[in-house]
Amino acid sequence: MGRFAATVVIDAPVDRVWALVDNLEDWPLWTPSIKGIEKLTPEPLGLGSKLGVTAKIRRMQIKLVMTMVEFAPERRAVLEGKVFGMTLRRFYEMEPISGGSTRVTCGGEFSGPLAFLARRGGQAVSDDIARSAKRWIEQGELSSTQDRR
Secondary structure, three states: OEEEEEEEEEOOOHHHHHHHHHOHHHHHHHOOOEEEEEEOOOOOOOOOOEEEEEEEEOOEEEEEEEEEEEEEOOOEEEEEEEEOOEEEEEEEEEEEEHHHEEEEEEEEEEEOOOHHHHHHHHHHHHHHHHHHHHHHHHOOHHHHHHHHO
């Protein structure tokens, strides 16, 4: 298996950080490695939701369908899908910490015959998401995006 994770502390309460998960379609606005996310199921985001995801890993753009396999609002979301014959499982965990901040861990794992090759790409995307989420929330971009809706 190819496991990877990135952790960052964001100076914002967990409900504000969780808003990024609730607004998945906005991810291309704030994270360069995500080119598109589209909800494929009509109900609100939750267990069983399906998402079409387009991501850029190095010079390659990949498209896949991800299914929400775990969903605990303001705590944890886990998505699973298949790409290049491998299973990709991505997770997003949030933990409130002292001072009103939130510890966020983005990560996942690939399993399958080429998983060891995909780990570096998964790590790069996780690093990008963690770093970009911190910048987006702490610089106030999240609230201005929600105001425009």
